[in-house]
Amino acid sequence: MMNSRMLFYFQRFSMSGSRHSIAVAAEVTISNWAAPGSSPSDVADVVLPNTVADSARHGTAQLPVLSVCERLQLHSAALAWRGCGLNERRFPKVAQAKINSTGLEKLVDDLLLRCWSDWRWFTHRVPLGSSTMLPGVGVFGTGSTARVLVPLLKAEGFEVHALWGRSEEEACCLAKELGIPFHTSRSDDVLLHQDVDLVCIYIPPSMTRQIAVKALGIGKNVVCEKAATAVDSFKMVTAARYYPQLLSIMGNTLRFLPAFVAMRQLLVEGYVGELQVCDVRVYGPSLLDQSYGWTCEELMGGGGLHTVGSAIIDLLSYLSGTRAHRVHGLLRTFVQQNGLIRGIRRVTSDDFCFFQMLMGGTGSSSVCCTVTLNFNMPGSFVHEVMVVGSTGRLIARGTELYGQRNGSKSEELLVGDNGWVGPEVKEMPLPLLQGLSSMVKALRQSFQAKEERRCWARGPVATAPTFEDGLYVQTVVEAVKRSSSSGEWECVEIMSQEPDPNQNLCEALKRNKN
Incomplete structure (x- = not known):
């Protein structure tokens, strides 16, 4: 038996969800470690941020007199640093008890021993629990995607506990419409909500990085849309690598569409032989909002290339199993003003885009x-992806997949449209709608495979794009934009370290000196 005394310092999160900068010291006796070779110092490194753990390795302090709920909440906050938690739900009877400081010290020891008695549970290798639990969900966004996503989540058994909107009015209106109990315009209120363990982020690209990185940092699983820049994407990748036990995927739903899942499988099986050419056409109405906003601004992530082209770039990488190394593109903004956007304001985001990519070898x-990509065709929508190989071709039209081998006189239907039984959404094309539904089903299967609600299985979401894929896609998008400006082929070079924010200033100063 090994006995050791340790002092833990960590930031306190109150029961209401607001943050208080209160350093709490608790003298804890830890004994009877089940895992051979494990030590209290090992646990300190896992439970607490390294900078805190190093400074609080040893010491003693007077145990503060706090309520049981406060103590449990403090420990829940400490464990959340590494994406696993201990909260009132695991100890409902204890949380209602009232004890003195002596009994509280024993309770804390018992709770810590119970949490750490099985080291495999603590590291999420073998979760414990008596019943399967799906994580509570917090949704960021009030657009068309959020309106569709919430009913799909509820249909699969998820409980949506919180909704964030840009204004209280927007959040309140949609929360009432969708039956969500909590709404806010402050991001921290959703991230710190005690019932939220999975965060779905569908907001303007310029805000995605901030929310995603913060969510991972406090132990939430994340599904999010693309970021605005490659630098933002790189910061998201860094956060995801630091918390590998947390789910962190991009929300490109086309990968989950049955037609593209089948296309990928047929390509692997050699249906078309050696892959030679990919050709994609997406035509539809304007992507602009009814009022001037981020969709009008190229620098904020608006435009066909960033909004739709990024999903296509990711899809082609998924289908071919390769990545682009050189690109050439042309972007145009044909509609710079309309009846709602006029005066001094002009649209800078592209509504037409054509680009080429060389992928693989x-x-x-x-x-x-x-x-x-052409978004000057109101009243129509075309979504066609064709891959051509040495022995045949595959064509995905909308949600259907067709194939034709060389020598065959006609196409054969490989995956039909089984019909969409969910709500019709004018702003969301059917391929994206069905893909979103399939992604939510995959999320349910991933979390149901584990007993602890924060744990997830990789298998059902193995095809989902990672944050690394998001960085690659954003790098290609920026390379296409450079090519449109220069008129030349551009190389795709994925950043391996965050650039110096003062790099442009330093270069300007050097030029002035010369």
Whole structure:
């Protein structure tokens, strides 16, 4: 038996969810470690931020007299640093008890021993629990995607506990419409909500990085849309790597569409032979909002290339199993003003985009990809992805998949449209709608495979794009934009470290000196 005394310092999160900068010291006796070779110092490194754990390795302090709920909440906050938690739900009877400081010290010891008695549970290797639990969900956004996502989540058994909107009025209106009990315009209120363990972020790209990184930092699983820049994407990748036990995926729903899942499988099986050409066409109505906003601004992530083209770039990488190394593109903004956007304001985001990508090997072994995006066609929608190989071709039209081998006189239907039984949404095309539904089902299967609600299985969401994929996609998008400005082919170079924020200033000063 090994006995050791340790002093833990960590930040307190109150029961209401607001943050208080109160350093709490608790003298804890830890004994009877079940795992051979484990030590209290090992646990300190896992439970607490390293900078705190190092400074609080040893010491003694007077145990503060706090309520049981406060103590449990403090420990829940400490454990949340590494994405696992101990909260009132695991000890409902204890949380209602009233004891003195002596009994409280014993209770804390018992709770810590119970939490750490099985080291495998603590590291999320073998979760404990008597019943399957799905994580509570917090949704960021009040747009068309959020309106569809919430009913889909509820249909699969998820409980949506909180909704964030840009204004209290927006959040309140949608929360009442969708039956969500809590709404707010402050992001921290959702992230610190005690019932939220999965965060779905569908907000303007310029805000995505801030919310996603913060959510991972306090132990929440994250599903989010694309960021605005490659630098933002890199910061998201860094956060995801630091918390590998947490779910962190991009919300490109096309990967989950049954037609593309089947296309990927047929390509692996050699239906088309050696892949040679990919050709994509997406035509539809304007992507602009009814009023001037981020969709009008290219720098804020608006435009067809960033909004739709990023999903296509990711899809082609998923289908081909390769990545682009050179790109060439052309972007145009044909509608710079309309009846609602006029005066001094002008649209800078693109409504037409054409780009080419060389993917995979070099020279003649590269896969040639062409993508055409045109959002000047009101009243119509075309979504067609064709891959051509040495022995045949596959074509996905909308939600249906067709195939034709060389020598065959006609196409064959490989995956049909089984019909959409959910609500119709004018702002969301059917391929994205069905893909979103399939992604939510995959999330349910992923979390149901584990007994602890914060744990997830990789299998059901193995095809989902990671934050690394998001960084690659954003790098390609920026390379296409550079090519449109220069008129030249541009190389795709994924950043390996965050650039110096003062780099442009330093270069300007050097030029002035010369």
